[in-house]
Amino acid sequence: GIQVEQSPPDLILQEGANSTLRCNFSDSVNNLQWFHQNPWGQLINLFYIPSGTKQNGRLSATTVATERYSLLYISSSQTTDSGVYFCAVVCPAGGTSYGKLTFGQGTILTVHP
Amino acid sequence: EAGVAQSPRYKIIEKRQSVAFWCNPISGHATLYWYQQILGQGPKLLIQFQNNGVVDDSQLPKDRFSAERLKGVDSTLKIQPAKLEDSAVYLCASSLPGGLAGVETQYFGPGTRLLVL
Numbered sequence: 425g426i427q428v429e430q431s432p433p434d435l436i437l438q439e440g441a442n443s444t445l446r447c448n449f450s451d452s453v454n455n456l457q458w459f460h461q462n463p464w465g466q467l468i469n470l471f472y473i474p475s476g477t478k479q480n481g482r483l484s485a486t487t488v489a490t491e492r493y494s495l496l497y498i499s500s501s502q503t504t505d506s507g508v509y510f511c512a513v514v515c516p517a518g519g520t521s522y523g524k525l526t527f528g529q530g531t532i533l534t535v536h537p
Numbered sequence: 538e539a540g541v542a543q544s545p546r547y548k549i550i551e552k553r554q555s556v557a558f559w560c561n562p563i564s565g566h567a568t569l570y571w572y573q574q575i576l577g578q579g580p581k582l583l584i585q586f587q588n589n590g591v592v593d594d595s596q597l598p599k600d601r602f603s604a605e606r607l608k609g610v611d612s613t614l615k616i617q618p619a620k621l622e623d624s625a626v627y628l629c630a631s632s633l634p635g636g637l638a639g640v641e642t643q644y645f646g647p648g649t650r651l652l653v654l
Contacts, residue, residue: 428579455641457642457643459645465626465647465650466645467628467630467648468645469642469643469644469645472565472642482566494605498579510579512579512580523581524585524593525582526569526582527579527580528579529578529579530578530579
């Protein structure tokens with residue numbers, strides 16, 4: 425099935441710093457979502473972005489589907505940004521991963537005041 | 538708009554006991570998913586329903602896990618008997634039915650944390 429790799433695995437920032445999280449995937453996809461899992465375990469949708477660029481406040485994401493990667497940018501980080509960031513993808517027709525949202529291992533972000 | 542609801546939020550049981558989790562999806566969402574998230578890992582799909590029919594249960598351990606969605610709305614996931622390795626967070630998600638499988642945004646509930654002793 426499709427492989428999803430996220431980097432870095434851990435990231436520690438001071439409040440106000442910027443960061444870039446990366447997601448590499450091993451096959452073409454027709455769905456890519458970025459999630460934030462807060463310390464209480466809730467998975468919150470950040471972006472649905474199988475291709476292109478989107479921005480939402482201090483967050484933005486870019487997916488280059490032809491090169492099989494996506495980037496999540498966090499600017500002016502705040503302590504409330506702490507948690508785990510997951511990238512998840514769905515493959516188009518064919519293969520064992522078809523139709524399934526396959527998650528990466530996540531990036532653990534800690535923002536200190 | 539109300540989100541995906543799950544209960545209970547926490548459950549502690551002993552191995553070999555049975556447990557059930559409940560999920561109510563977002564109104565109008567025909568597709569419902571159950572995921573298992575083991576500590577330190579990303580969620581893994583257990584089963585996917587479209588209305589009350591199973592679309593994919595290839596990763597569901599059918600010897601001990603079962604799930605149903607009888608009226609195409611609420612769903613129940615059951616484990617019987619539980620093992621120590623079933624300790625995890627069980628997440629329910631829902632989405633609108635896309636023309637192509639998996640292209641719709643999935644929205645997750647708060648999850649049920651299960652600890653098997």
